[in-house]
Amino acid sequence: MTTSRHAWTYTLPSALLLMAPFDILASLAMDIFLPVVPAMPGILNTTPSMIQLVLSLYMVTLGVGQVVFGPISDRIGRRPVLLAGGALFAVGSLGAAWSSTAEAFLCFRLVQATGASAALVATFATVRDVYASRPENAVIYGLFSSMLAFVPAIGPVTGAVIAEALGWRAIFLTLAALATLAVGNALLRWHETRPVIENGKRPWVLPIFTSLPFWVYTAGFSAGMGSFFVFFSTAPRVLIGRAGYSEFWFSLAFATVALVMIATTRFAKTFVGRWGVAGCVARGMALLVCGAALLGIGEVYGSPSFFTFILPMWVIAVGIVFTVSVTANGALADFDEIAGSAVAFYFCIQSLIVSIVGTLAVTLLNGDTAWPLICYATAMALLVSGGLWQLRSWSRGQETPLQRDSQ
Incomplete structure (x- = not known):
C-alpha cells in the first residue's frame, strides 16, 4: 500500500x-x-x-x-x-x-x-x-x-x-x-x-529484461530517436559545411523537420486508434526506410541541399512520430506494478543504443554526408521489423486454438 x-x-x-x-x-x-x-x-x-x-x-x-x-x-x-x-x-x-x-x-x-x-x-x-x-x-x-x-x-x-x-x-x-x-x-x-x-515490499525487476515486447518496442523507440540523433549530428556538417548554409538558414531548415513532427503529432490519436501499437511502429519503420532511400538517391545523384537532405528527412520525421508515440505503451504494458523502474530502464537502454550505435554510424561513416543517417535508419528499421514479426508469431503462439479459429 x-x-x-x-x-x-x-x-x-x-x-x-x-x-x-x-x-x-x-x-x-x-x-x-x-x-x-x-x-x-x-x-x-x-x-x-x-x-x-x-x-x-x-x-x-x-x-x-x-x-x-x-x-x-x-x-x-x-x-x-x-x-x-x-x-x-x-x-x-x-x-x-x-x-x-x-x-x-x-x-x-x-x-x-x-x-x-x-x-x-x-x-x-x-x-x-x-x-x-x-x-x-x-x-x-x-x-x-x-x-x-x-x-x-x-x-x-x-x-x-x-x-x-x-x-x-x-x-x-x-x-x-x-x-x-x-x-x-x-x-x-x-x-x-x-x-x-x-x-515496505519492493517488486522484482527481472521480468522487464525477459520481456520480448519490452525489447522490441524499446528498439523501435531507439530507431526513431536515433535517426533524429544522427540527423542533428550530421546536419550542421552537411548543410553548413558542404551546402554553404549560414547558421541562421541552417536553423530554419532544421526547424522544418521539427514542425513536420509537430504537425504529425496532432493526428496521433487517429492513427493509433486505426492501426494499434504494432501497426503504427510497422508503418514508422517503413517510412524510415523510404526516407533513407530518398537520402541515398540524393547523395548518389545530387549535391547537399534542402531538397536532397531536408525533404527526405520529413518522411523520416513522420515515421519517427508514428513510432515514438506508441512504443512506451507497447514496452511497458505488462509492468503496471513496477512502472517506475520499467520507464527508467526503457529510457536508459534507448539512450545507450542511440548514443553508441548512432555515434558509431557518424564516426565510422562519413559524417559530412547523409550515409550515417541512411545506414542507421535502414539497419534499425529492419531490425525492429524483424522483431515485430517475431512478436506477432510469439503472440499467436500464446493464443488458444479457439482464439485462432475465430480470427
Whole structure:
C-alpha cells in the first residue's frame, strides 16, 4: 500500500509552468548548441570527433543517470533530487560557458547532463505521483510531447541568434539563467509528492529484461530517436559545411523537420486508434526506410541541399512520430506494478543504443554526408521489423486454438 504525502492543489496551467521548464531544458541544451558545432573544434583547438563525443556523452549520461536517480528519488524524495539536478545543470552550464579547453568543456557538459537527468526523473516521477489516476495525466504527457517536439524547431534558431549577437558562450549563460529561474520557482512551490510505502515490499525487476515486447518496442523507440540523433549530428556538417548554409538558414531548415513532427503529432490519436501499437511502429519503420532511400538517391545523384537532405528527412520525421508515440505503451504494458523502474530502464537502454550505435554510424561513416543517417535508419528499421514479426508469431503462439479459429 502507498499513501501520498501531500495533495497537489495546483491548477493545470500552474503545474505546467512549474514542471515544464525542467523537461524542456534537458532537450534545449542539445539543440541550442547545434549552430556552433562546426566552429567548436577551432574555438577549443580540438577535433570534430571530440565535439561529437561531447554530444554523444551528454545523451549517454542523460539516459544512464535516470536509472541512478530514479531509485534515489524513491528513497529520499522528488523535491531534493529535482533541486539538486537543477542546480547541477546551472553549474554545468556556467562551467561550459567559461571553458577554454575541450577537456574542461566535456567535463562541464557531463555535469550539465547529470543535472538534467536528475531533474527529468524527479519531474516525471512527480507527474506519476500526482496525476496517475487523474484525467489531466494524458493532457500533461501530450503537452510535454508537443513542447519537446517544438524544442528542435526553436532551439537552433535561438542558438544561432544568441551566438551571432553575443558569442557562443552566451548560449550556455542563457541555459544557466533559465535553470536558475526554474530552480528558484521550484524551491518556493515544489513540495514533496513521493508516496509512502506502508508495507515496505519492493517488486522484482527481472521480468522487464525477459520481456520480448519490452525489447522490441524499446528498439523501435531507439530507431526513431536515433535517426533524429544522427540527423542533428550530421546536419550542421552537411548543410553548413558542404551546402554553404549560414547558421541562421541552417536553423530554419532544421526547424522544418521539427514542425513536420509537430504537425504529425496532432493526428496521433487517429492513427493509433486505426492501426494499434504494432501497426503504427510497422508503418514508422517503413517510412524510415523510404526516407533513407530518398537520402541515398540524393547523395548518389545530387549535391547537399534542402531538397536532397531536408525533404527526405520529413518522411523520416513522420515515421519517427508514428513510432515514438506508441512504443512506451507497447514496452511497458505488462509492468503496471513496477512502472517506475520499467520507464527508467526503457529510457536508459534507448539512450545507450542511440548514443553508441548512432555515434558509431557518424564516426565510422562519413559524417559530412547523409550515409550515417541512411545506414542507421535502414539497419534499425529492419531490425525492429524483424522483431515485430517475431512478436506477432510469439503472440499467436500464446493464443488458444479457439482464439485462432475465430480470427
